[in-house]
Amino acid sequence: MPIPDPAPGEPLAQQDEPARPMWRLVPQILLRNKLAVAGLGVVVFFVLFCFIGPLLYHSNQELANLRTADLPPGSPGFPLGTDDVGYDELGRLMIGGQSALEVGLAAAAIATVFGSLWGAVAGYLGGWVDVIMMRIVDTLLATPGLFLVLLLASIITPTEGLLILVIAFSSWLGPARLVRGETLSLRTRDYVQAVRMMGGGNRRTILRHILPNAIGVIVVNTTFQIADAVLTLAALSFLGFGIPPPHADWGGMLSKGTDFTANDYWWMIVWPGLCIVLIVVAFNFLGDALQDAFEVRLRK
């Protein structure tokens, strides 16, 4: 039955609740999730710890001092102990965290942007363009990630920038597949058809309509990418393919710690390991919570 026109001056008979914009709804739901708050707190803590920390807590990370080597935590002047050449562990954790965060965020950002564009183009254009683009993705997926990364890392001499590219290169495949899937379902939506009927070109449709509507999937994936990038960097550094010393790196610290497990110098392993686990768990919590937040919005 058609809704009768309201008399002048009367409010409309039916009014939906005004739709709250996504960027207000999502943080609200996020903050209600205690794990997400904890995760966010951990991330903020580490950003401060790694970048502001060294400004407040000075430690010598360049000159080796064998007299202060291998000291356990609690030794005077070295709250978390020292490593085998005398560097203070606490200071090293701070500086090591810088590369973990920088590489993690940068690699995830690059992988996500590149992968999302790739997936959106492939999914939207379809046809043989899609087939070729996705076969390339499958080809790269055919080599287990670590092998690909190791292959690349063994060819180049690692600097931070190159490592970011190497890690991004092996991780853009995930977002590509994900966004392609989203695009396949999004392109059947009415508003996409409307844009095309109005004469919108492919580029405009993809950039201004498809991608912004896939943002939920993209953002969730990015947080998990950051966690994976941190783990990959740690693995690379552990195997010796990271940035060479005296650069500090959590993976490199673990690598050193391996040599001393028999001596029971547990602090060389536990502190960097704890940092890696905390950061990865924090980003995973954030990702899970974001997933829930975006889903609730879709359900509404």
Next chain:
Amino acid sequence: MTGYLIRRILQSVLVVVLASFVTFLLTDLLPGGPARAILGPRATEQQIQEFSHANGYDRPIPVQYGIWINNILHGDLGYSVKLNQSVGALIADRLPKTMVLMVISIAVALVVAVPLGIYQARRRDTLGDYAVTSLSFLLYAMPGFLVALLLVLVFSTGLGWFSPTAPQTGDVGQILAQGNALVLPVATLALITIATFSRYVRSSVMENLTQEYVRTALANGAGDGRVMVVHVLRNAMIPIATLLGLSLPSLVAGAAITESVFNYPGMGYTFIGEAEVRDYPVVLGIALVVSVATVVGSLLADIAYATLDPRVKYG
């Protein structure tokens, strides 16, 4: 179904060919090429050029690739100068060791993860479920080598129960005889795999427990146990079957990092070691074997899924 299979197989072959070409290209990026890698940094330019010419390294890439593929089809995977062995012999030596480690680890993981997942599904949202989920989450976030290191620290250095290095030498029989040294590597791999598997089993069993056929079976008088084993598990195991198919590449590639930490001479350990010294024939050979295993694995996983779940129809 047959049409789908044939198409998938053809696509898989294409993917393997492409993957091998990409790998081949990557190893050619090193300045100086394979000649420099073999002759070392002190060789003169003259020697490099002579060596390159004599071994065909100065031919165009597609030609080199063609020669490599041709050799492979004749059973020759190349020769490792650094290790003084043919790549084929090297792989034949390392592959069984990796497979022993991986098969035992996955078997242990299955034996633990399936009951654990069922327990979590039946007692969902209880303290036990939360505890196991948190533990899985934690394990998931730890890099493999960290798990390995912590295990070594606690059980080897601390308690002295197990050896910190895996069995080094000998064939499979001798390796299995040194069970004590296999415990920690297997434990490392199994723990990480259990974290993934148990989550899948948990969600899969939970999903199946809400299905109507469970209600029907219970209404027909079947006991809890029978319902679980005969009905629910058969359906819940389908994703596990696909997971197993997808772990085929790991059977071949091994867990490179775990093998490195425990000094276990398997495929992964060899790959890392030879990649470090730029021993390209070995790196290419192993990468090829791993690619084939990955593609075969995902193909088997798809077939398993389509066979076990009659609801799935492939065009």
